[in-house]
Amino acid sequence: MFDEDNTIKPIDSCGCGDTGYLTLRTIPIDLAHGVGYIENVPVYHCRSASCQEFSFPSVVSRRLDTIAEEMEETQNTHASYSWEDNGALNHGTQPEVPSSLSQSNTSIPLQAFTLQFVNREYEDAKVVQIVPGEAVFLQSKLEETEYYQLRYEEDPHGEGTWFSLQKFYYDKAYFSYEDFLTWSEDGHLKELGRIPLNEVEDTLLDEFGEEVS
Known part of the structure; x- marks a missing residue:
């Protein structure tokens, strides 16, 4: 929490x-x-x-x-903008993920990581919603009702930082996180796999293609 x-x-x-x-x-x-x-x-x-x-x-x-x-x-x-002291004055860089993220599950490092995906777009999908420190939602460009959730999964054994990649179909015209929470209580989500932090970027590129600038 x-x-x-x-x-x-x-x-x-x-x-x-x-x-x-x-x-x-x-x-x-x-x-x-x-x-x-x-x-x-x-x-x-x-x-x-x-x-x-x-x-x-x-x-x-x-x-x-x-x-x-x-x-x-x-x-x-x-x-x-960065979350750590002495990291802000690197002109022209994206917010950096603190090195402590691989050892720490505190909220600020996780938020820094998920916020990197704001406005991110790939060849076959685009980021449509971010819940900082918790989840990143992507919508397929090939099928508008097809969505993916990259969600932080707390490891009870404390062995690194892991995310779950899940796929689901959502046919409402507008994606609302609040509505999604209620809707997802009935299931609907298919887990594609669990991903360690250091493999998240490569996994998204493999799944959705290169980034679109």
């Missing part, structure tokens, strides 16, 4: 008041030495092309304060 203060919900409110969906953005930030920019920041946005508003998960807001302090100390104006 994750500490609620350190978790990010997949859906919350956009800054405009409408429903906000988790995505990544580059945001401006006021620094003592001028305006800076932080890339790959998790935010909630309503997906409207005309909306310039967004909101931050509370754990992200706290982390941004720390990154801003690091930027002021180094007089840097560009950074990439």
